[in-house]
Amino acid sequence: MMLPGFFFPGAGFPGLILALELSGQHDEDLARRLQRRDPDAMKDLYDRFGRLAYSVVLAIVRDSSMAEDLVQETFLRVWNRIQAFEPGRGALGPWLLAIARNRAIDHVRSSASRIDRNAFELDVREHPSLFVDMEREVQNTDHARVIRAAIVKLNPNQRKVIELAYYEGLSQTEMATRMGQPLGTIKTWVRAALTILRQELGQAVAA
């Protein structure tokens, strides 16, 4: 099984770092242009987030052709839903990346014939209102370095469940089956892992 990006902390990705060092004003201007249906705004949106969105999707679906289709679908979804986005408060990058990951996970679940219990809630989890006031936390931080450093602090079980969650969208029950562990144990590992990641990211922002 190909190891996902989590396990290569030594690799440097300045492009990824820059992609997430967003200017709040830049986000706002771009969102407004998208809302005005400016086709050039789509070019700018892709130039800023296209590579990262493609990287996320490809890491999950592991098929370059499918990744292209899903990234295209992602940008179309942003275009169709941008009117609900609040330019002055919303975080365009995190919203787009959430949509991209959801498309990829949806595809993986469908391909594996897994019952998609979350099918009807994809729209809820992608609603722009959940991605407001996030810019303070994601801009001006060395995200790639911070998140990789945070992942290193997870123990192997915590790292494993985060990998299964992020790259395969396994439910905690499915993880329990895969790892041969009680559901309660899995939930403990997931919560602990996310708490550590959250704390490390929060400390990085505060610094």
Place this chain on the structure above:
Amino acid sequence: MNCEELRGEYGAWALGIAEDPERSEIAAHLARECSECVAGVRSAMATAAAMSGAVTEAVPPKRLRRRIVAMVSPEPNRAFAFLPWAVSALLAIALVSVAIPGREKAPAPNVSKLEQALSILNDPMAKDVTFGDPAARGRVFVSPGGVVLIAAHLPKLEANRTFELWLIPAAGNPVPAGTFHAETVANGSSAVYVYQGATANAAVVAVTVEPEGGSPQPTTTPFIVTKL
């Protein structure tokens, strides 16, 4: 469940891996704009978003940018290509909405339905496909934001049955896109149905006959199948 009970599952919910009852409960709290859950979920979403920073970088092919830009670039004259059908569709909607032969009272104009149809018909990205066989014929317009179906010579429905529209992806199960009934006009049954919703995945549009209220998945063979 209260917020304290749900707090530990915000992260799982943000990653799309929460399960019931917490999954539904969090959705319900968000729906009623519970301030604590909204704040907690937003924080969890930020963490989930940040995780993308650890992904191995991959370079997309140059054609992907062209594809995405082409989606939203206006094509000259495309908006007028189906004008005759657009006019017919609008008239059909107005007719169905305003005056139906045989009815004692004319229903109030369905302005909202008309506006929905216009937004779909006028979308430069809308595709339109004509279909026709002995069972039914007509045209379907599909934009990223919805579907307008105009069909005539529809089969007669038995009691407690309805027509149901489906959006079928290239891979995966059909997605239900609402139910509708036909109106008996002149010598046959016709329908103008407007569906407002995302259609990005749709490769095929189909119509089946289902029990009243619709079905989560088709239970009969489609009698309208249009490949987009």
